[in-house]
Amino acid sequence: MPRQTRVKICGLRDVAALQAAVDAGAAYVGLVFFPKSPRNVTIAEAATLALAVPAGVAKVALVVDADNALLDEITAHVPLDILQLHGHETPERVSEIRARYGLPVMKAVGVADESDLAALDSYARVADQILVDAKPPKDADLPGGNGLSFDWRLIAGRRWPVPWMLAGGLTPQTVGEAIALTGATQVDVSSGVESTPGVKDAALIAAFCTAAQAD
Numbered sequence: 001m002p003r004q005t006r007v008k009i010c011g012l013r014d015v016a017a018l019q020a021a022v023d024a025g026a027a028y029v030g031l032v033f034f035p036k037s038p039r040n041v042t043i044a045e046a047a048t049l050a051l052a053v054p055a056g057v058a059k060v061a062l063v064v065d066a067d068n069a070l071l072d073e074i075t076a077h078v079p080l081d082i083l084q085l086h087g088h089e090t091p092e093r094v095s096e097i098r099a100r101y102g103l104p105v106m107k108a109v110g111v112a113d114e115s116d117l118a119a120l121d122s123y124a125r126v127a128d129q130i131l132v133d134a135k136p137p138k139d140a141d142l143p144g145g146n147g148l149s150f151d152w153r154l155i156a157g158r159r160w161p162v163p164w165m166l167a168g169g170l171t172p173q174t175v176g177e178a179i180a181l182t183g184a185t186q187v188d189v190s191s192g193v194e195s196t197p198g199v200k201d202a203a204l205i206a207a208f209c210t211a212a213q214a215d
């Protein structure tokens, strides 16, 4: 029986790529609000993209240490289903954002070694979902979306009391092994389905979704 893995395609910037993700069966589409990113979208662009997302596909806004003014703007203009927090937001800030906006919050946690695992437990107490991602290198320009993976054996067999998603350097070639090793039922990709940074490739999106769903 095929796997029921739920896929998130992150960093979509145009309707064609968004449509490719929807056609491939993505369960989540991610819009990045981070000006330094090659995947950044303006609030107006995001509002247009959100209109093209059919019911049943979750629209995720990715922000990095966003203040309330920015979150107020985004949530006022873009119809959203989930807020993804990809910065250094504390557990208290996660709770505050959940309460203020009434939207489910997914907190990204970077993993490089065993010492990072405690944070997953802490955030799993306050967030609606956790995104288990590769920790960015210290000199990285971006806190995520770097196409780097971590040692999946670190989380093999680990479970949390909320849904979780595996991310970090996944590709159509590696996602099957990553799922088999970690038991992930949700996976997130950005760089691995791009031809160049910020430019999504419809064929890679389709290949990724097929591989994530394969036996």
Ligand SMILES: O=C(O)c1ccccc1NCC(=O)[C@H](O)[C@H](O)COP(=O)(O)O
Binding pocket: 010, 011, 032, 034, 037, 038, 039, 040, 062, 064, 086, 131, 133, 142, 143, 144, 145, 146, 147, 148, 167, 168, 169, 170, 188, 189, 190, 191, 192
């Ligand atoms: O994608 C970005 O440019 C980005 C910028 C700032 C924070 C996070 C960002 N991306 C996060 C993701 O796209 C994914 O959730 C995750 O990190 C996996 O990315 P990748 O390794 O590129 O598949």
